Amino acid sequence: MHHLNGVYIIWYRDVLRFWHDRTRLVGSITFPLLFLFVFGSGLGSRMGSLAPGVDFTAFIFPGIIGMTVLMSSFMAGISVVWDREFGFLKEVLVAPISRASVAIGKTLGSATIALLQGLIILLFAPLIGISFSFGTVLALIPLMLLLAVALGSMGILLATRIRSMEAFQAVMQMLMFPMVFLSGAFFPMDGLPAWMSVLVKLNPATYGIAPIRQVLLGIGPESSFGIVLFGQTLSLWNNVTILAGFGTVMILLAVWSFGNQQ
Amino acid sequence: MENMSDNIIRVENLVKKFGALAAVNDISFNVSAGEIFGFLGPNGAGKTTTINILCTLTKPTSGTATIDGLDVVHQQSQVRRTIGLVFQDPSLDERLSGLQNMRFHAMVYGVPGSVQKQRTEQLLRMVELWDKRNQEVRTYSGGMKRRLELARGLLHRPKVLFLDEPTLGLDPQTRNRIWDYIIDLRRREGTTIFLTTHYMDEAENADRIAIIDHGKLVAVDTPGKLKKMVSKDIICVKTENNDDAAEEIKQHYRIDVRRDGEGITFEVDNGEEFLPPFIKEFSTRILSVSLRHPSLDDVFLKLTGREIREEEVTNDLKAMVWQHGRRMRH
Numbered sequence: 204m205h206h207l208n209g210v211y212i213i214w215y216r217d218v219l220r221f222w223h224d225r226t227r228l229v230g231s232i233t234f235p236l237l238f239l240f241v242f243g244s245g246l247g248s249r250m251g252s253l254a255p256g257v258d259f260t261a262f263i264f265p266g267i268i269g270m271t272v273l274m275s276s277f278m279a280g281i282s283v284v285w286d287r288e289f290g291f292l293k294e295v296l297v298a299p300i301s302r303a304s305v306a307i308g309k310t311l312g313s314a315t316i317a318l319l320q321g322l323i324i325l326l327f328a329p330l331i332g333i334s335f336s337f338g339t340v341l342a343l344i345p346l347m348l349l350l351a352v353a354l355g356s357m358g359i360l361l362a363t364r365i366r367s368m369e370a371f372q373a374v375m376q377m378l379m380f381p382m383v384f385l386s387g388a389f390f391p392m393d394g395l396p397a398w399m400s401v402l403v404k405l406n407p408a409t410y411g412i413a414p415i416r417q418v419l420l421g422i423g424p425e426s427s428f429g430i431v432l433f434g435q436t437l438s439l440w441n442n443v444t445i446l447a448g449f450g451t452v453m454i455l456l457a458v459w460s461f462g463n464q465q
Numbered sequence: 466m467e468n469m470s471d472n473i474i475r476v477e478n479l480v481k482k483f484g485a486l487a488a489v490n491d492i493s494f495n496v497s498a499g500e501i502f503g504f505l506g507p508n509g510a511g512k513t514t515t516i517n518i519l520c521t522l523t524k525p526t527s528g529t530a531t532i533d534g535l536d537v538v539h540q541q542s543q544v545r546r547t548i549g550l551v552f553q554d555p556s557l558d559e560r561l562s563g564l565q566n567m568r569f570h571a572m573v574y575g576v577p578g579s580v581q582k583q584r585t586e587q588l589l590r591m592v593e594l595w596d597k598r599n600q601e602v603r604t605y606s607g608g609m610k611r612r613l614e615l616a617r618g619l620l621h622r623p624k625v626l627f628l629d630e631p632t633l634g635l636d637p638q639t640r641n642r643i644w645d646y647i648i649d650l651r652r653r654e655g656t657t658i659f660l661t662t663h664y665m666d667e668a669e670n671a672d673r674i675a676i677i678d679h680g681k682l683v684a685v686d687t688p689g690k691l692k693k694m695v696s697k698d699i700i701c702v703k704t705e706n707n708d709d710a711a712e713e714i715k716q717h718y719r720i721d722v723r724r725d726g727e728g729i730t731f732e733v734d735n736g737e738e739f740l741p742p743f744i745k746e747f748s749t750r751i752l753s754v755s756l757r758h759p760s761l762d763d764v765f766l767k768l769t770g771r772e773i774r775e776e777e778v779t780n781d782l783k784a785m786v787w788q789h790g791r792r793m794r795h
Contacts, residue, residue, distance in 0.1 A: 212572045220560050223601070290556040297520055298573040299545040 209300030213308025214315065217282060221316050232323050235271045239264060239324075242389070243331065253391055254428065257420055260331045262428075265419045266388025268343075269350065269412035272321040273383060276351035277375055279313035280358025284371045302462035306359055310454065313358070314351035321347045328419075335419060342418050349443065350411030353450030354382075359457040382408045392430060404432060410446040414439045473498040473625060473657050474519065479528035481514050488514040490680035491528070496659060496673075498624075501651055503671030504661040505765070511680040512661040513553065516629050519659070520550055533624055546574065549623030551614045553630045559603035563594055563613050566602060567620060574621035581620075588616040591646060608639035615646060619656075626650070628660040632667065644670055665761040674761070678769040692759045694767075698736030699759070703728040703752040710749040728753075 221227065243260030250259040286292040295305055325343070328335060358375075365371045385399070386408040395403065403409050413430050417439055422428055430437045437445075474496035481489040489511045496502040504512050517523040519530055521541040530537045535544045557566050567589070571581040589595040592612035602610065611631065618626055628647070632640040648670065650656050660671070668674050668688065675685040684691060704710040711722045711729050722731045733739040736756040744751060 208575075209573070212569065215572075216558070216561070216569055219565065220558070223560050286558075289559060290552065290554045291558045292556075293522075293552055293554075294556040294558075294570070295573075297522060297545055297550055298570075299542045299575075300573055301542075 206301055206304045209304030210308040210311065212300070213295070213305050214312040217309065217312030218315055220282075221312075228320065228323075231275055231320055232271065234274075235267045235324055236327065238270070239267045239327070239331070254420075254422060257422070261333055261420065262391070262416075263389050264328065264331060264333060265416035266386070266412055268321050268324050268347070268419070269386065269408065269415050270383050270388050271324050272317045272347050272351050273354055273386075273408055273411070274379060275317035275320045276313050276355035277358045277379055278316065279309050279355035280360075280362035280371065280375070282313065283309060283359055283362035284365070284368050287366065288368055303458045306356075306458045306461040307454070309359055310352055310355040310457070313355045314348055317351035317355070318344065318347050321351075325419075333419070339418060339421075343415060346411070346414050346418065346443070349446055349450060350408070350415075353407060353411065353446055353453060356450065356454040356457040360453060360460055363457070363460040363463075382406055385409075386412050387430075388412050391428060404430065407446060407449040410437075410442045410449075413437070414442045471497045473500075473533050474502075474531070474659065476515075476519075476530045477528055479515070479518065479530055480526045481511075481518060481523065482526045487680050489518070489525070492677070492680070492682045493528075494675055494682060494685050496625075496657060498657055499651065499655045500673065501647070501658045501660070501671045503668045503674040504659070504677060505663065505665075505668045505674050505761070506661075506677035507663060507769075510677045512677060513629055514680075515677070516627055516659070516661060520548060520627055521545055546621070547624050549618035549621065549626045551611070551618045551626070551628045551631055553633060555610050555614065557602045557610055557613060557617075560601060562599050562601055563589065563605070564598040566613065567598075567617055570617045570620050576621050584620060588619055589613075592616045608635050608642075611635060611639070611643065612646075615643065619650065622654070623656065625657045625659060628658065630661055630663070632662070632664065640664075640667070665765070668761055676765065676768055683768045684764075688761060691764045692761065693734075694764065697732040697734050697759075698739075699730060699732055699757040700736055700740070701728050701730045701755045701757070703754075705750040705752065710747075710751075713747065713749060 239260070242263060247259035252258045253262045283292070286295065296302070322340075322344075325335075325340070361374060362371060365374055381402075385402045385406050387403055388408075392400070392403060392409075409430065413424070413428065416422075416428055417424060420428070424430070424436055424438055424442075430442065432441075435441075472495040474494075476495070477493050479489055479492050480487060492511075492515070504515065506512050514523065518525050519532065519537055521537050521544050524538060532544050533547050535547060537544050558569070561569070564585070567585045568581070570576075571585065576584070586595065589598055592615055594609060594613055594616065597605070597609065602613065605613065615628075615631070631647070632643055635643070644667070647658060647660075651658055660667075662668055671688065673685060673687050674691060676683045676691070684694070686694075702710065707724065707727070707729055711724065714720065714722050714729065714731060718731075718733075720731050720733070722729050724730075736758070740754065740756060744754065
């Protein structure tokens with residue numbers, strides 16, 4: 204109970220901060236929308252449809268949602284580094300709440316913000332001719348949260364070891380862009396060169412974006428939108444399990460590392 | 466200390482090593498409840514390391530420390546509830562308002578909602594920030610931030626308040642105001658106050674002072690007694706006839722006098738007690754008398770062989786550079 208309270212307070216503060224800084228919201232959705240419309244219009248007209256009724260713009264749309272969630276969840280790490288730089292982390296660390304609840308609260312805070320941004324992007328679906336039901340939204344929420352928590356705790360883990368803002372940002376850029384581009388967000392996974400296919404399958408984000416696409420577009424994993432691992436086509440639940448496994452390891456490492464920092 | 470049970474802070478044989486360097490090298494002391502205890506020493510002497518150990522932020526290499534009977538290594542969570550902290554560097558969330566910073570603190574320390582509101586208002590009024598409570602902290606001046614931190618540190622009614630260089634980098638007026646709050650706080654709430662400082666005039670406000678240098682305690686005593694360790698009180702008199710006066714003092718009190726300028730200077734053990742009978746009995750007509758106590762600067766110089774002031778310059782510079790850097794980032 205006491206731990207839950209700690210998690211809640213840390214979560215609450217991060218969400219409150221976000222609310223204070225709403226311009227961040229505008230900035231963080233402009234970039235994905237730019238991607239969507241520039242790539243969608245620029246490449247879409249030349250590519251035709253990738254599956255019955257799915258043109259290129261519709262194909263990358265779930266990928267853009269995934270990208271938004273991924274990039275935003277990395278903010279969990281940024282906020283830890285930021286708090287350390289501005290001294291606030293000290294106030295948190297001497298408070299009578301456990302380090303574990305701080306790490307988890309931070310992860311959930313950034314996941315909430317990531318979810319909110321993902322949902323805002325989702326609102327643009329009708330503009331590109333994708334229709335979805337309320338049930339679809341309900342199914343997408345846990346998928347987005349899972350992706351955000353898994354990658355957010357990875358951000359926290361990095362932030363406990365990388366102290367300076369500059370270094371952290373450099374590492375994030377180094378990780379974030381390959382993770383976005385090699386996640387199947389922008390291209391189907393069949394017919395990739397072998398080396399690239401390996402990298403895509405090693406990328407945890409891949410297993411977060413595929414289910415979002417399958418649910419949002421209502422297309423099963425058997426199509427070219429699925430992932431084939433060791434000759435097996437992964438079902439939606441397989442994807443979720445892999446990502447959840449990665450997320451669990453990350454959150455445990457993050458909690459451990461957070462508790463052990465000086 | 467006569468009554469050991471009154472000791473709210475007990476430190477025994479505390480050691481903290483960073484590699485081969487002993488930042489804190491086997492120190493022991495007690496602080497009694499309700500005391501203002503000052504930790505005085507140059508930068509790098511071990512002040513902040515000691516505070517960090519007492520606040521559960523750093524684990525000691527060896528030795529023990531307890532606060533209100535709670536072990537700082539094994540009962541971290543309870544210790545944290547018992548203490549309040551004002552750090553050397555600000556630890557506020559600049560993007561939240563003053564009020565929101567207070568609310569966060571209250572939530573983390575489990576201050577019930579009903580008391581929280583009333584206490585927050587009382588504290589923010591005390592530090593004269595109530596009118597600015599809804600402004601984001603980044604718009605506050607350095608002094609306002611420190612005052613907010615002081616108010617925040619008191620929100621959960623800590624038994625011991627740690628102040629690490631509470632007035633570093635602040636203008637004299639704000640320094641005085643912060644000291645007024647501290648002294649008032651002890652009077653009203655009986656809070657024990659443990660502070661580090663390298664300002665000599667500030668250390669004078671403490672009931673007792675520990676002087677630390679190179680990780681070792683050099684002395685622990687009241688400011689008055691510490692000063693007596695070093696030299697006597699200095700008395701300067703001007704009379705109608707300084708020659709006669711000098712002779713009379715030599716004859717009567719058997720002490721050396723020094724003629725300087727228009728007066729005579731000499732040293733006695735206890736100036737306050739010495740002066741009244743002296744003035745009454747002295748046969749040469751006195752024009753003026755002044756009494757000067759030795760300062761803690763003298764004490765520090767004698768005990769460590771160094772002037773603390775040399776450090777002060779670099780420290781103030783550090784504060785300046787730090788604040789400058791902060792401003793650049795906005």
